[in-house]
Amino acid sequence: MWGIISSAFLGVYCLISFYIARRGWSIVHASNKVSKGIYCCCLGILVLTFPFTEIGQNFIPAINRVWVTTLGWYSMLAVVYIFLLLLLVDLVRMFDRLIKFVPVSVKNNLRTPFFIACFVVLFALAVLTYGTYNAQNPIITRYDFSIDKKASYLNRLRIVMVSDIHYGLIVDSIRIRKMVDLINGLQPDLILIGGDISEGTIHQQDALQLLKSLSQLKSKYGVFAVPGNHDRWSRDETVVRLFDEAGVNVLRDQWAKVADSLYIIGRDNPSTHGGSGGRKELEEIMRGVDSSLPLILLDHQPLELETAQQNQIDLQFSGHTHEGQIFPGNIITNLIYELDWGYMKKDHYHLIVSSGYGTWGPPVRIGTHSEIVCTTINFRP
Numbered sequence: 001m002w003g004i005i006s007s008a009f010l011g012v013y014c015l016i017s018f019y020i021a022r023r024g025w026s027i028v029h030a031s032n033k034v035s036k037g038i039y040c041c042c043l044g045i046l047v048l049t050f051p052f053t054e055i056g057q058n059f060i061p062a063i064n065r066v067w068v069t070t071l072g073w074y075s076m077l078a079v080v081y082i083f084l085l086l087l088l089v090d091l092v093r094m095f096d097r098l099i100k101f102v103p104v105s106v107k108n109n110l111r112t113p114f115f116i117a118c119f120v121v122l123f124a125l126a127v128l129t130y131g132t133y134n135a136q137n138p139i140i141t142r143y144d145f146s147i148d149k150k151a152s153y154l155n156r157l158r159i160v161m162v163s164d165i166h167y168g169l170i171v172d173s174i175r176i177r178k179m180v181d182l183i184n185g186l187q188p189d190l191i192l193i194g195g196d197i198s199e200g201t202i203h204q205q206d207a208l209q210l211l212k213s214l215s216q217l218k219s220k221y222g223v224f225a226v227p228g229n230h231d232r233w234s235r236d237e238t239v240v241r242l243f244d245e246a247g248v249n250v251l252r253d254q255w256a257k258v259a260d261s262l263y264i265i266g267r268d269n270p271s272t273h274g275g276s277g278g279r280k281e282l283e284e285i286m287r288g289v290d291s292s293l294p295l296i297l298l299d300h301q302p303l304e305l306e307t308a309q310q311n312q313i314d315l316q317f318s319g320h321t322h323e324g325q326i327f328p329g330n331i332i333t334n335l336i337y338e339l340d341w342g343y344m345k346k347d348h349y350h351l352i353v354s355s356g357y358g359t360w361g362p363p364v365r366i367g368t369h370s371e372i373v374c375t376t377i378n379f380r381p
Contacts, residue, residue: 013051013079020046049072049075050073057069082121128364130366135364138179138182138370139370141354143352143373143375149292152259152260154379156379158374159189159296159374161194162179164355164356165196165358167358170199171358176210186374191222195226195227195300195301196319198210200230201232211246214247223247226268228300228301252266253266253268263294266297267285267297269300282297282304282313294377295312297313317354319354320356323341323367325359325361325364327368330368341354352375354371355371
């Protein structure tokens with residue numbers, strides 16, 4: 001399946017690159033040989049950097065892999081945004097043929113194509129610069145609502161939830177320490193981690209470095225986490241035990257009672273079992289749970305929402321979507337998920353989907369934010 005997706009992506013990438021090459025050549029074809037040579041070199045660097053870095057990263061020493069991988073992702077994004085901007089220019093030209101709104105002096109100016117090309121390249125660079133800054137500076141998203149249940153002696157609870165950290169090549173220990181400081185600054189009663197803690201397989205040494213920071217998280221009632229589709233470490237009981245020893249309670253189709261007042265129910269991720277049929281049914285997980293108390297579900301992906309409602313879940317936290325991370329990805333996630341980011345309420349059921357703290361692939365966010373979610377829940381007195 002992954003091979004089919006990769007082949008389709010490569011095909012689309014080649015078509016986009018050809019479109020850019022042809023549009024650029026229409027500007028320089030009448031120029032001298034030097035200008036044509038410069039254009040061909042720049043185009044080659046632009047469109048070939050990404051595939052070469054993807055192929056070559058397996059042969060590059062680990063110490064150089066970060067910047068090589070990052071360079072490739074930026075190159076790919078530059079290609080995509082230059083394509084989108086050129087497509088927009090061509091749409092303007094097409095509509096101008098119908099309603100004639102572009103001044104004749106602009107259309108007849110021989111320098112207009114060159115100026116448009118410069119604008120497209122500079123605008124794409126500006127967008128990537130903004131996206132990089134945006135990804136590195138998370139926001140705090142706040143929610144405040146009531147759950148119509150008594151929670152023993154608790155009247156109010158502040159939950160801080162973070163998801164999709166993607167610790168690895170791009171999101172390093174510095175970013176993790178920054179996240180920990182931001183979370184602790186919110187003075188949470190309870191901390192939830194909604195999956196994709198790491199970027200794929202994590203070895204014990206890397207896990208220890210990550211957990212050295214996560215062990216600094218401070219809350220009244222503890223830290224609970226569920227695995228995401230990237231958390232392949234969740235199959236390694238030794239690594240899971242390291243998380244538990246660091247104070248991060250990993251729930252895989254399990255529940256925990258918090259302060260004798262409410263339940264945290266953590267679902268395993270379907271990919272851990274090779275498909276959606278592997279994890280336990282929610283009804284099975286919840287055996288022994290007192291549904292008269294508030295029930296909080298932590299599930300990496302915002303799926304099976306009706307199942308959660310039918311099982312009297314009061315509040316669900318999810319992540320996974322990144323809210324598309326990079327425009328126009330947010331349009332796609334909005335079509336796939338009933339809620340790809342934000343807050344939704346249906347009768348007694350509340351759903352919060354986070355866009356995540358880290359990034360997958362390029363360290364860029366355009367049209368969305370890196371975030372930490374801070375939720376204040378008021379219970380029935």
